[in-house]
Structures are given as C-alpha cells and as structure tokens.
Amino acid sequence: MEYFVIGDDDTVLGFSLVGVSGIACSSEDEVKAAWDKALEDKEHAVIIITSDAAAMIRDTVDRYLFSSAFPLVVEIPARSGGSTTDLRVLVNEAIGVSI
Numbered sequence: 001m002e003y004f005v006i007g008d009d010d011t012v013l014g015f016s017l018v019g020v021s022g023i024a025c026s027s028e029d030e031v032k033a034a035w036d037k038a039l040e041d042k043e044h045a046v047i048i049i050t051s052d053a054a055a056m057i058r059d060t061v062d063r064y065l066f067s068s069a070f071p072l073v074v075e076i077p078a079r080s081g082g083s084t085t086d087l088r089v090l091v092n093e094a095i096g097v098s099i
Helices: 009-016 028-040 051-056 058-065 087-095
Strands: 002-007 021-024 044-050 072-076
Touching (some): 009 021, 028 044, 044 051, 051 058, 058 072
C-alpha cells in the first residue's frame, strides 16, 4: 500500500521527505494529469490531495470521497488554509489506523 500526494510545491516536498511520492500542481490541467497518474498505479491505495487542488477537480474527488472505491482519498487543508487540525489526525481519521 502506497501513498500519493497532489498539491502545492511545499506540501509535495514535505511528504517527499517521509518517502511519499507525489506531484506539485498549480492549475486544473496539472491536477487532472496528476490525478490520472495516481490512479494508473494500483499500488496507490491512498491519495492525499490538498483542498485547493481538490477544488479544481471537485466532481472527480467527490466520487471517490463518498464511495467505498479504492483508492482512498484524504483531503487535507491547503497550506494557506489556516486549519489548526493536525495533519496526522486527519489522515488517521480517514484511513482508520494510526500512522
């Protein structure tokens, strides 16, 4: 089971430091391409996507968020979002196990 992250440069860089691959995106076309690439590899069991990136392809993301289909999608606050929720807590709640 592998993780894959889609988001801004800083988010992707941060996740890469712990061994999670991903693609940095700044436009809708880039997010769509990154999403398709993430789905190509069946080893990607969890796709982590920032709220800004998810907003660009909301319909696609919602189809996975609100279904039991794999991969599991975890939407995290964007770097500029100002959320006070710990990222580890968000991921743990989404996948049901502690990382």
